[in-house]
Amino acid sequence: MERYFEKISYEQFQKEIKNDQNLYNEYKLPARKTKYSAGYDFFAIEDFSIKPHEIKKIPTGYRAKFAGDEMLLLVVRSSVGFKYNVRMTNQVGVIDADYFDNPETHGHMYVSLQNESDQEFKVKKGEAYIQGLFVKYLTCGEEVTTIRDSWTGNPNRKEEN
DSSP states (O other): OOOEEEEOOHHHHHHHTOSOHHHHHHOOOOBOSSTTOSSEEEEOSSOEEEOTTOEEEEEOOEEEEOOTTEEEEEEEOHHHHHHHOEEETTSSEEEEGGGGGOTTTTTOOEEEEEEOSSSOEEEOTTOEEEEEEEEEOOOOSSOOOSOOOTTTOOTTOOOOO
């Protein structure tokens, strides 16, 4: 299966970001910086800033299509974490393959960033601030139907009296 990024629909863009056709046409899709880059840089649709110790929810304007045995990991670019002490509030975003067809979000990915420094963090329109990495994953080959005991992993474990 082919994997790709695409912009959210213009109707969704108007509703969730801004009613601005030029802005919609201008922002670019995620891209790898070099031939050996593991991650796809996500670029800011507009300028934004995060005050010290503030949390901000940022719309990416993107959705991604990929195979069912893959996930998309979203992480801050290392320079953002090292230089500015900004991180994702959930540390790592995990996007499942079926999120693309989610009827509530239509696959639109958001990130929540927290500025843990004492300086305002500023991102200019078009600057990379997070990255996405496509990763294959394995399953154990069985459908999960029970909650396993956290100590033994045995779903049939009986409580001791």
